[in-house]
Amino acid sequence: MTLPDAATDQKIDTSKMRVSDEVAVDLIGVNKWYAEFHVLKDINLRVLKGERIVIAGPSGSGKSTMIRCINALEEHQKGKIIVDGIELTNDLKKVDEVRREVGMVFQHFNLFPHLTILQNCTLGPIWVRKMPKAKAEEVAMHYLERVKIPEQANKYPGQLSGGQQQRVAIARSLCMNPHIMLFDEPTSALDPEMVKEVLEVMIGLAESGMTMLCVTHEMGFARQVANRVIFMDQGQIIEQNEPEEFFLHPRHERTKLFLSQILH
């Protein structure tokens, strides 16, 4: 097997990418069913603070469902999910508490089309963190600069390209100052030319030491920033390893097949 090519040509600054021994997310024996269909089968995963985890696998393997369980967009029916020390239960207060600390970026951006870019970014800080408007705008502009689109602040999402929208979505999550970021196929809906600009932002985020869980097919990105790659199939984690080992010496037959199909 071969290593994938790097997704971007930037040099990665690893000085702040440190994995601590504190637990950020803990999934213990998590099971989930969609009616009769067993989507997640006894998932156990411990994510430490500062880890960058890439989750790969064929479609329908439960990758998205798993990370959507982490901020309770999907309910799990069995097992325990502990995020930032808070266990997710039916208690809506706990759920909101977790969502406040966990940012999420979606495949289809999910920006609010009736609000400007700036309003999209300040909404969370103002209404959830009770931040004064001026302060929230300052924070929003800071992150919009970080994703390199401060000049679009007063436009509406529909006026931006897909790549720009996704960068806004990342900025919007960052405005909440989350401890953990979840990415659900952030580049899958983008034109190939725009994938890079989003990956660059994500790499920058990894460099800052953010705990990240990314469902993605960008294996180059995985190789560059992930400290662990997880492979899922049929609702189970069937392999996990450091990127180099994962790509060069996959153990499972299913992983080998998957890698041979997406790396050429």
Place this chain on the structure above:
Amino acid sequence: MSDMQSQDNLFFVRQEMVAESPPPVRVRGVWPWMRANLFGSVFDTILTIVGVVLGLLIIVPLAQWGIFGAIWDAPTRDTCAANPDVACWAFVKANMGQFIYGRYPDPERWRVNVFFLLMALTVIPLAIPSAPFKRFNLIAAIIIFPLVSSFLLVGGVLGLPEVDTQVWGGLFLTLVVSYVGMAASLPFGILLALGRRSKMPIVHYLCVAIIEICRGIPLITVLFMAGILLPLFLPTGVNFDKLLRALFGVSLFASCYMAEVVRGGLQAVPKGQYEGAKSLGLNYWTMTRLIILPQAITIVIPGIVNTFIGLFKDTSLVYIIAIFELLSTVRNSFTDPNWSTPSTPASGLTFAALVFWVFCFTMSRYSKFTEDRLRVGYKR
């Protein structure tokens, strides 16, 4: 690549880029338009001529009846009685006071005028997007204006003589009933729609029951029950005002229709919007107020205005419980011996239709304007 033919001599591969050129010239003007649309072919020309003739056959007598031959001024019914084939606007003129105010006592009519003025002052700024203080304006429209108006119109306070709602009538009453119906139906409709989509079973089934029961009954029945049956169930002595009961009936009915319209909008908002809002940690009410409703309402503005227009016209049904709004006031005046002529009913009804149409058409145009304005975020 190597086994492919060289690109240099293929006719469909460009060797140099084509420069931008202006679009084809558009032909403007009346004559080119007519040639293209009215006289494009022999058949088109025949159709156009037939259409014009048919149109003239309708419009000319109508204009003769309603405008050129019509009797605009007459001191008594005699002129109208002598010309039964043309409209008798003199009758409408003479009864205008009654059509607008009903039997509201003459010396107190200024109160109705103040009510009209207040309504304009509340509704017009609310309708202008750039007018300031929208939040206050909305509170004024839904709470302050109705409260102030009810004291003003009913009286009995601050030295205003009391005016029984029995004598209210005409256009003024039509506006009262439809305004209350609209102002109540939007908030209650939204709540019912949200309730119907709630995951809490009691809330859900309660809302479904209210909506389905009220929607499944004709408005006349709701009014009839509100006006006649309700007092039977109430202990003697507790006697709601008849108009109040009609307002309650109309509001309930309109809210249920509105709920279904709003629900359509809620369902049209993509699931991703809910997820995006939730992932930021917004709670249910904040998410609904700031993310979901603004988008849902924008989608269903045509439906909302449609419901408003329907409601505005349905107010004429309150005559069933002997409340005399515009249409029934007009109809009552037909029997007035001073003005009873063969042309009176047609003139009166045309006038009433025209008033209804002006209000409904205004609402319809306003909805078009709002739709265009709110679509801004979706433009590319």
